[in-house]
Amino acid sequence: MELLxxxxxxxxxxxxxxxxxxxxxxxxxxxxxxxYTLHAIILSLSVAWxxxxxxxxxxxxxxxxxxxxxxxxxxxxxxxxxxxxxIHRTVEVVGGVGITMLIGIFLVALSLVVMLPATASAxxxxxxxxxxxxxxxxxxxxxxxxxxxxxxxVIGFMSLENGLVLAxxxxxxxxxxxxxxxxxxxxxxxxxxxxxxxxxxxxFDNVDLSELDRVRGGRS
Amino acid sequence: xxxxxxxxxxxxVGIPAVAAIAVALEPAYRRSAIINLCASGATFLFALxxxxxxxxxxxxxxxxxxxxVFVVLSTFIGFTTSVYSASYIDHEIETGRLTTRNxxxxxxxxxxxxxxxxxxxxxSNIGLMxxxxxxxxxxxxxxxxxxxxxHALEAAWKYFILGSVGIALALFGTILIYMAxxxxxxxxxxxxxxKTLMSQAPQFNPRMLNxxxxxxxxxxxxxxxxxxxxxWLPDAHAEGPTPISAVLSGLLLNVALYAVLRFKMxxxxxxxxxxxxxLMITLGLASLIMAAFMLYRRGDIxxxxxxxxxxxxxxxAFAFGMGGPLANFAGLLHMxxxxxxxxxxxxxxxxxxxxxxxxxxxxIRGLTQSQPALGWSLVVGVVAIIGLPPLGIFMSEFLVxxxxxxxQPLLAIPLVFGLLLAFGALLLRLTGMxxxxxxxxxxxxxxxxxxxxxxxxxxxxxxxxxxxxxxTWFQNVARLLG
Numbered sequence: 038m039e040l041l042x043x044x045x046x047x048x049x050x051x052x053x054x055x056x057x058x059x060x061x062x063x064x065x066x067x068x069x070x071x072x073y074t075l076h077a078i079i080l081s082l083s084v085a086w087x088x089x090x091x092x093x094x095x096x097x098x099x100x101x102x103x104x105x106x107x108x109x110x111x112x113x114x115x116x117x118x119x120x121x122x123x124i125h126r127t128v129e130v131v132g133g134v135g136i137t138m139l140i141g142i143f144l145v146a147l148s149l150v151v152m153l154p155a156t157a158s159a160x161x162x163x164x165x166x167x168x169x170x171x172x173x174x175x176x177x178x179x180x181x182x183x184x185x186x187x188x189x190x191v192i193g194f195m196s197l198e199n200g201l202v203l204a205x206x207x208x209x210x211x212x213x214x215x216x217x218x219x220x221x222x223x224x225x226x227x228x229x230x231x232x233x234x235x236x237x238x239x240x241f242d243n244v245d246l247s248e249l250d251r252v253r254g255g256r257s
Numbered sequence: 258x259x260x261x262x263x264x265x266x267x268x269x270v271g272i273p274a275v276a277a278i279a280v281a282l283e284p285a286y287r288r289s290a291i292i293n294l295c296a297s298g299a300t301f302l303f304a305l306x307x308x309x310x311x312x313x314x315x316x317x318x319x320x321x322x323x324x325x326v327f328v329v330l331s332t333f334i335g336f337t338t339s340v341y342s343a344s345y346i347d348h349e350i351e352t353g354r355l356t357t358r359n360x361x362x363x364x365x366x367x368x369x370x371x372x373x374x375x376x377x378x379x380x381s382n383i384g385l386m387x388x389x390x391x392x393x394x395x396x397x398x399x400x401x402x403x404x405x406x407x408h409a410l411e412a413a414w415k416y417f418i419l420g421s422v423g424i425a426l427a428l429f430g431t432i433l434i435y436m437a438x439x440x441x442x443x444x445x446x447x448x449x450x451x452k453t454l455m456s457q458a459p460q461f462n463p464r465m466l467n468x469x470x471x472x473x474x475x476x477x478x479x480x481x482x483x484x485x486x487x488x489w490l491p492d493a494h495a496e497g498p499t500p501i502s503a504v505l506s507g508l509l510l511n512v513a514l515y516a517v518l519r520f521k522m523x524x525x526x527x528x529x530x531x532x533x534x535x536l537m538i539t540l541g542l543a544s545l546i547m548a549a550f551m552l553y554r555r556g557d558i559x560x561x562x563x564x565x566x567x568x569x570x571x572x573x574a575f576a577f578g579m580g581g582p583l584a585n586f587a588g589l590l591h592m593x594x595x596x597x598x599x600x601x602x603x604x605x606x607x608x609x610x611x612x613x614x615x616x617x618x619x620x621i622r623g624l625t626q627s628q629p630a631l632g633w634s635l636v637v638g639v640v641a642i643i644g645l646p647p648l649g650i651f652m653s654e655f656l657v658x659x660x661x662x663x664x665q666p667l668l669a670i671p672l673v674f675g676l677l678l679a680f681g682a683l684l685l686r687l688t689g690m691x692x693x694x695x696x697x698x699x700x701x702x703x704x705x706x707x708x709x710x711x712x713x714x715x716x717x718x719x720x721x722x723x724x725x726x727x728x729t730w731f732q733n734v735a736r737l738l739g
Binding site: 151152154155156158159163167170171174178181190194197198201204205208209210211212213216217220221223224227228231 | 382384385387388391392395398414417418421422425426428429432433435436439440444445446448449462464465467468
């Protein structure tokens with residue numbers, strides 16, 4: 038029974054890593070948002086499972102935030118923003134998918150190599166969760182680096198943040214997890230509002246960040 | 258915790274929080290500027306009380322010798338900046354660059370920032386500290402973008418994204434610290450509280466601490482503005498209102514540095530973990546030399562001094578990375594002097610940009626003739642920041658260099674090289690701006706000069722004579738830092 042519990046936790050965390058990979062190569066805006074929704078749902082299941090396993094009721098609250106805020110509100114508002122900005126059908130050119138995937142695999146291997154020996158004495162459950170969480174964080178960073186579009190960069194950041202919530206939930210009995218996940222949700226809400234309020238399309242005619250670089254021209 | 262101390266430390270967080278709500282409800286901008294000023298002044302007075310009360314810890318806040326230095330410094334500069342900000346904002350309203358609604362928001366964010374910074378400095382556990390740093394980042398992002406121009410929004414966005422990645426990495430490091438402490442201290446708050454962490458640090462899993470420190474260094478290092486994670490800093494300084502540039506350089510960078518120092522102490526306490534020094538030295542030297550080269554090609558006055566902040570944060574990180582009583586003492590002194598000098602420079606630069614109607618260095622000439630008070634303040638400020646005697650930075654830089662020569666002569670070569678490079682660049686720019694045929698003024702400004710004079714005279718005083726109890730105080734802290 039103990040083993041089954043741990044296996045379920047690992048399956049969920051592993052699924053989160055896989056979904057991160059799917060984010061890496063997805064080039065359609067709507068597809069990107071769908072996969073992010075999936076990412077958030079798996080996160081909320083994973084946190085809920087940790088809550089059950091650790092018998093920590095406050096983690097259910099974090100799971101609820103993940104389910105309601107990240108899997109419902111964020112995708113919904115992103116979709117409506119994209120409709121208003123008329124970029125919801127955009128296909129982004131993602132260059133070098135093969136190389137990006139290879140780097141991704143390398144990053145996952147790296148996080149396993151770094152984290153597993155470091156956590157040798159820790160609880161087997163949190164031990165592998167933290168390695169997976171690091172992989173998700175690194176994959177999120179990779180996505181932020183390889184994408185040029187603001188919305189995809191933000192989705193990359195949000196997947197990174199999901200990795201952090203997974204790590205915080207996996208750390209046995211860590212206090213302040215709820216506070217931290219709330220603080221992070223506020224941050225993300227600001228980012229999403231930021232995309233909208235700044236109306237990057239209006240000012241720069243495009244949400245492509247290379248346009249931002251153009252604005253800089255002539256200044257030092 | 259004794260009840261006096263508890264009340265004082267709560268007041269340091271509580272006054273700005275209450276003031277933030279008060280200014281948010283106050284529509285008249287002159288009155289909200291006065292509330293802003295009074296609240297900052299009261300916070301500073303409470304911070305001074307910390308100097309006489311015996312340090313203790315307990316509850317969610319704690320006070321020890323290390324954070325008293327940071328709290329007193331940051332509340333002092335917070336207070337003088339609020340004085341300066343009042344006259345700066347007056348001018349911005351008159352010229353119509355800001356509306357009264359903007360200013361109301363600006364004042365509320367200013368006090369929220371003060372609250373978040375004091376909370377970050379006084380927080381007794383690593384989770385609360387992280388939340389406070391995050392809130393501080395958010396409030397400054399909102400203030401940087403307040404002019405709503407494309408450039409300001411771009412700067413705010415860049416700062417926001419890079420700052421968010423930074424604090425995300427710092428959170429991962431924080432979780433790892435908890436996981437390293439949990440087997441020893443058990444589940445719950447104890448494994449996140451500084452006091453218990455420090456006392457039990459030798460028993461933590463060293464490999465876990467190593468990984469954690471890399472994340473914390475990169476994460477909080479982004480907020481310190483260390484190269485190569487500095488990209489947000491020049492834009493944020495150049496495009497936001499100038500009081501915010503002063504607060505960013507003078508205070509927020511220090512708060513992030515404080516976080517790094519705390520974790521460095523934790524790692525130093527564990528003999529089996531890596532020594533955090535070399536990592537800090539590398540990042541510090543990289544920032545120093547990169548920024549020194551970048552200083553030569555700046556065309557914008559605020560960007561110029563933003564790069565100078567990167568340079569000085571590099572020197573400070575280098576000094577703390579060297580460690581030992583002398584280098585730590587030099588690092589603390591340099592941090593204090595840099596905060597005072599750099600915010601004084603930004604105070605003058607803000608008014609200069611208002612008078613000249615531009616931030617372009619090429620269009621600012623002959624300041625000492627057309628605007629003697631502003632011009633000479635800038636001259637004294639720059640002379641101080643490049644480290645000429647008899648001002649305070651000369652002394653702290655001299656201590657950093659001499660302690661490096663004594664222990665690691667090879668490291669002193671890149672250090673001195675970087676210092677000389679920066680010296681040349683700033684002197685070159687200063688002569689153009691301060692002397693020669695004056696360029697035409699675009700407007701008049703009722704400058705409030707006493708914050709500038711106060712800062713510069715403190716820096717001068719420290720350069721000539723450092724009172725002995727300040728020396729013993731800093732020596733105690735330096736010893737604490739290991």
